[in-house]
Structure formats: C-alpha cells, structure tokens
C-alpha cells in the first residue's frame with residue numbers, strides 16, 4: 236500500500252449508521268489516516284450499508300460495481316471495505332464474495348471498532364479480512380468520534396431491537412436490545428458539552444425501551460435517563476430517535492413538561508392507520524392507542540411537533556385500510572412524515588405473506604398519501620409565520636454562502652441571512668415565510 240492513507244466513507248440509511256461512520260472516521264483519524272473530501276481522492280473507500288429498503292441495497296451494489304475498474308488498476312494501493320447492516324446477512328456476504336471478490340474488508344455492525352486492526356492485518360498479511368461477530372457482542376465504550384457538526388452530536392444509548400415487526404430486517408442485523416450504562420452516557424454527554432456540543436440526539440432502534448443499569452445495580456429507564464441528562468450544565472437541547480409507540484410511557488410523556496432541555500419534537504412511527512394492518516405488522520398497538528398517545532403528548536406539550544414513518548402497500552392492505560391511514564394523517568396532522576413503499580426484505584416474515592400488493596396500486600396510494608402529508612406540512616408551517624423562534628444554526632447553505640440554516644426546537648428547518656459567527660449558536664429568528672419543507676426568516 237502507498238503512504239497516502241486517505242479514506243472516504245459512503246453512508247446509507249439511518250442516524251445509527253451515520254453515527255457508526257463518525258466513529259469509523261474518529262478511529263481512523265486517531266490512527267493517522269486522513270479523511271478525503273471526495274471518493275476519488277481516497278485510497279481507502281468504505282461503504283456503510285443499510286438493509287432496511289430494497290432501494291438502498293440496489294444503490295450500494297450499483298456504486299460498489301463502479302469501483303471494479305479502479306480496483307483492478309490500482310490493486311493493493313486501493314482498498315475497498317464494506318460494513319453495516321447488509322453485512323449481517325449471509326446471502327449478502329455470499330453475493331459479495333461471488334460477484335465482487337475484489338472487496339478487501341467485510342465487517343459487521345457489532346465489530347465496527349475492529350476496522351483499524353482489520354486494515355493492519357490486510358496490509359501485513361496481504362489477504363482479505365472478514366469479521367462478523369455474532370449478535371450479543373459486548374458494548375465497546377470510549378471509541379473516538381469525528382463529528383459531522385461541532386455543536387451537535389449523536390449519542391448511542393442502546394443497540395439492537397426486540398420487536399420483530401414483520402416487515403423489518405433490523406432485529407436480524409443489529410441483534411437483541413443492549414443498553415449502555417447511564418453513567419457512561421452521562422459521562423459522554425458531559426465530555427461532548429465540554430467540546431462545544433449544545434444538542435444531543437439519543438439514538439437507538441427503540442429508545443423507549445432503554446433499560447440501563449446503574450453502577451449500583453438500580454435500573455434506569457428512558458425517562459430516568461432524560462431527567463439525568465436534563466441536569467447537565469451547558470447542554471441546551473435533547474432529542475431522541477426512534478420511538479416505538481408501544482413503549483411510549485406516561486412517565487416519558489411527562490418529561491416533555493418537566494425537562495426544559497427536551498425539545499418539543501417527537502418522531503413517532505405509526506406505519507399504518509389500520510389496526511388490522513398494524514396487527515399484521517406485529518406493531519403491538521392499535522390505531523386508537525396511537526391516537527390516544529398523540530392526544531396525551533399534545534395535552535402535556537401543546538407546542539410539540541410530531542413526525543412519523545408510514546409504509547404504503549403492506550401485503551394484504553386493502554383500499555379501505557389505506558384510507559384509514561389517510562384519515563389518521565388528517566386527524567393527527569403530522570408536521571412531516573417519511574413515507575415508504577413496502578418492499579420485501581429477505582428473511583422477514585412478511586416476505587412470505589400472501590397478497591403482495593401490485594406496484595401500480597402501491598405507487599397510486601403512495602402519491603395520494605404524499606399529497607395529504609405535504610398539504611398538512613405546509614399548513615402547519617404557515618402557523619409559524621410571524622413567530623420568533625430559537626434556531627440552532629447549522630451553517631451556510633451548500634448553494635449560497637450568505638444563506639444560513641438551522642433547526643428550531645420543533646425540528647423545523649429555517650433558512651435566513653446570516654454570517655459564519657452564528658454557526659453553532661442559538662439565535663432568534665422571526666419567521667417571514669414558509670414552504671412545505673422549510674421556513675424562511677430574519678435574525679432579530
């Protein structure tokens with residue numbers, strides 16, 4: 236391998252993956268590697284994959300295939316590594332070995348921390364490295380992180396998922412739930428605050444079922460953890476992602492009132508508005524129970540913004556059941572929603588469900604749903620016009636260096652004229668206009 240040790244990571248999927256990529260960057264930088272600005276400038280490329288949707292699989296294989304020519308030309312001076320959820324599936328590893336045999340390193344979600352060693356072994360031993368730990372691996376603490384933003388940070392509080400929603404591959408790729416100790420999380424957040432972080436986003440597949448154990452053996456649930464973090468001096472905002480409705484407790488809802496640093500925002504995936512479809516999805520709540528949670532959240536915190544995930548075209552979903560989803564969206568009036576076409580995930584129970592929905596029907600429903608969601612988002616955004624909001628400034632926009640953007644506590648994206656001294660600060664912005672996905676404003 237040449238002395239030029241520049242790496243580039245392409246990340247697919249959710250915030251857990253984004254954070255794993257931050258950890259990979261942190262570890263490699265600590266070992267003397269350098270982060271390249273673009274893939275073409277790097278001689279180590281890493282793909283952190285996602286298996287939740289068919290699209291992400293296809294994009295990954297498409298991009299990986301494009302590298303073959305370069306790998307054949309540069310051989311040991313160019314290293315290709317693949318990791319993430321897809322690598323936890325044997326059929327994917329088999330495909331890579333068969334169709335992309337020039338990939339150098341494959342590692343799984345439980346052994347991200349091993350990458351520097353795997354690279355050392357690759358260069359010393361001159362043979363390919365594969366490391367996929369079985370699920371249930373111990374949590375590795377204290378890994379360095381190269382954050383994307385100076386002022387905000389992701390903090391993993393737990394790993395894995397026990398829920399086995401019938402469409403989802405995550406419990407098979409990320410393993411069973413394992414929670415970090417509250418003391419370790421508090422220590423990490425205090426260190427982040429010392430390093431200039433104002434906002435933390437607590438991450439887990441289902442943070443509501445967090446069950447940490449204190450050093451003295453006492454249990455700490457997710458609401459307890461929020462109260463602990465709320466007491467950290469210098470921390471300004473706490474967010475979390477993602478929340479399963481079945482585990483959203485009254486105690487946690489109460490934290491929205493008691494904890495000033497907990498942002499007025501919750502992402503509460505509903506997936507469907509039909510109790511029958513929810514049962515088929517194994518979501519363990521009904522439409523009524525979900526609506527009741529929304530009511531309680533709004534009673535406790537009238538300012539709260541709510542977003543969601545919705546799957547359209549789950550096997551067996553009838554027109555009437557889809558219309559229940561539309562009516563639920565109109566009733567809840569989401570601030571925003573991530574909408575997905577159902578796609579079969581190999582190895583999940585729903586793969587074998589009868590009545591897979593025709594693609595045209597799925598697309599038709601999807602378009603109708605998006606129209607309803609977007610209309611409501613725009614209406615909700617209009618309610619902000621004329622108000623002055625606290626915005627944590629993220630930095631200049633990619634297309635115009637004088638336009639800055641940031642997020643409100645309710646996670647609304649706000650664009651405004653600013654300057655670089657504002658990056659990382661919380662400023663007051665008067666909202667002057669809005670569109671479907673963002674607000675426009677002026678600093679006051």
Ligand code: SF4
Nearest residue numbers: 396398399400403405
């Ligand atoms: S809660 Fe359901 S959708 Fe979320 S990660 Fe677990 S199995 Fe997947």
